[in-house]
Amino acid sequence: MTDEIQVTVSFERGATIxxxxxxxxxxxxxxINEAYHAASSDGAHNIIFNFREDDYINSAGIAILxxxxxxxxxxxxxxxMTGLSSHFQKIFRMVGLTQYADxxxxxxxxxxxxxxxx
Numbered sequence: 001m002t003d004e005i006q007v008t009v010s011f012e013r014g015a016t017i018x019x020x021x022x023x024x025x026x027x028x029x030x031x032i033n034e035a036y037h038a039a040s041s042d043g044a045h046n047i048i049f050n051f052r053e054d055d056y057i058n059s060a061g062i063a064i065l066x067x068x069x070x071x072x073x074x075x076x077x078x079x080x081m082t083g084l085s086s087h088f089q090k091i092f093r094m095v096g097l098t099q100y101a102d103x104x105x106x107x108x109x110x111x112x113x114x115x116x117x118x
């Protein structure tokens with residue numbers, strides 16, 4: 001576990017992709033929220049959070065994501081999450097995040113679901 005996270009934002013096939021490389025903890029809050037708010041201010045409707053399977057997410061990180069889910073619902077945005085390990089997929093289901101954010105095994109599948117919905 002480290003205190004650093006790298007957050008990059010890109011655009012592909014009708015989606016804003018927020019790539020997270022590193023641990024999602026309280027230290028990541030500012031970077032993740034800045035990326036989300038920048039995407040939202042640019043008018044993003046489909047936002048994909050792309051995790052790396054080997055990263056760590058603690059309860060503070062989950063709280064950050066719950067806050068983003070809450071905002072996204074108010075803005076009528078669709079959130080998709082990819083790259084989560086099976087452990088974190090299970091945790092996201094347990095805390096109810098999957099009621100408001102769709103999980104996909106890969107970025108490719110998340111992008112395909114956006115194209116199908118269009």
